[in-house]
Amino acid sequence: MPRTLYDKLVDTHKVADLEGGEILLYCDFHVMNEYTSPQAFSGLVEKGLPVLRPDAQLAVVDHVNATRRREPPDAASKLLIENLKKNCDTHGIAYYGLGDPRQGIEHVVVPQQGLVAPGMVIVCGDSHTTTYGAFGALGFGIGTSEVEHVLATQTLRYRRMKNLRVTISGALGPGCSAKDIIMKVVQVIGAGGANGYAVEFAGDTIAAQSITGRMTICNMAVELGARAALIGVDEVTTAATKATFKFERETWRSDPDATFDREVVIDAGEIEPLVSWGTSPDQSAPITGTVPVADDPLRQASERALTYMGLRPGQKLQDLPIDGAFIGSCTNSRIEDLRAAAAVLKGRRVADGIRAIAVPGSALTRLQAEAEGIDLVFREAGFDWRAESGCSMCLAMNDDVAMEGERFASSTNRNFEGRQGRGARTHLMSPAMVAAAAVAGRLVDVRDFPPLEEA
Structure with a gap:
């Protein structure tokens, strides 16, 4: 049967069927920050559980740190940062802290470090994890209890979503950018209008976007209520993916005859700044x-x-x-x-x-x-x-x-x-x-x- 890119990603990462229509989903990579991870590590300690795959985790300081200077702005922020480093040291997890040349906003750092590739499932305690859909990867935000579950098992309880395709065609006018594209999509569909859907962006307007533009579009797709955003793999994706990753380009695209539960079409020529x-x-x-x-x-x-x-x-x-x-x-x-x-x-x-x-x-x-x-x-x-x-x-x-x-x-x-x-x-x-x-x-x-x- 023809399948969407989203269904391919879920199918290849399903570990088992669970009761109530849920599945157990394997996660290739997990990203953490200093703000959403402390309770998860505390939960591991209380249960006496280790981190199953330290090599599949990354911790980045980005939420509470100051940007004028290299230090936390207050005592509470300093404690959050220190706790994250301590937990990473304890469990052998890679840590990009203040002063590290790799430090930065997590959804900027991960692609920059070549840690995302088509076909992956990436999770993080931050809703804008949808950014990784620009690479043909399934990325989504998770809560603190789910962070703990991923640390302990590298899996999540997951409910499959419906498929929504947004096709944008035509040339963008002067002064318009990827930000205007996604703001138009959010305007048309509405905040929460894509609740329960995984959104795939398609059309020649999307194909013409750089990988950076695609990241902007997938990043803000969560403002539609979508928990996942995806763009099929093409030469732009291939050029932006580190050579260390090997993948078949055609695999990580929706099949030509794949059926979507909902379709939205937008004329790029109607988009203004x-x-x-x-x-x-x-x-x-x-x-x-x-x-x-x-x-x-x-x-x-x-x-x-x-x-x-x-x-x-x-x-x-x-x-x-x-x-x-x-x-x-x-x-x-x-x-x-x-x-x-x-x-x-x-x-x-x-x-x-x-x-x-x-x-x-x-x-x-x-x-x-x-x-x-x-x-x-x-x-x-x-x-x-x-x-x-x-x-x-x-x-x-x-x-x-x-x-x-x-x-x-x-x-x-x-x-x-x-x-x-x-x-x-x-x-x-x-x-x-x-x-x-x-x-x-x-x-x-x-x-x-x-x-x-x-x-």
């Missing part, structure tokens, strides 16, 4: 538009979002002043993202009074950017170029926090209430759009900011 206006990633609109008002049954959620964001229907998005700009996160902090922002910033200055921050996704990304002179472009423009890597202002779990009422242009993945700080207001957009907003001091169309060398 997008910005979020509300408190959910699906509440977005073209930068050329206005703040909308939702019809029932979404009116109540829309009105709450407008109140929190300090907006009213009909306001022009390009009239909204900002207090700050942030470029970073597991969605958009790779070298290609930094290059795109630098192309906008070169020869320009951040507007007066704007707090602008750039945090490279890993130590290696920072070094590469500095070798290319990208850091100088950011610094000369007035950005605070951070010396260390981490999640930073994406989730305000460290000392990078937006103040109450501050409005930030952000290249991150979530604009929930309080996500970047208590009472902070987040507008999601691409890195290039963030850079343009920082220069203008307001939300603005990046198409009005061509590189000065070409203007």
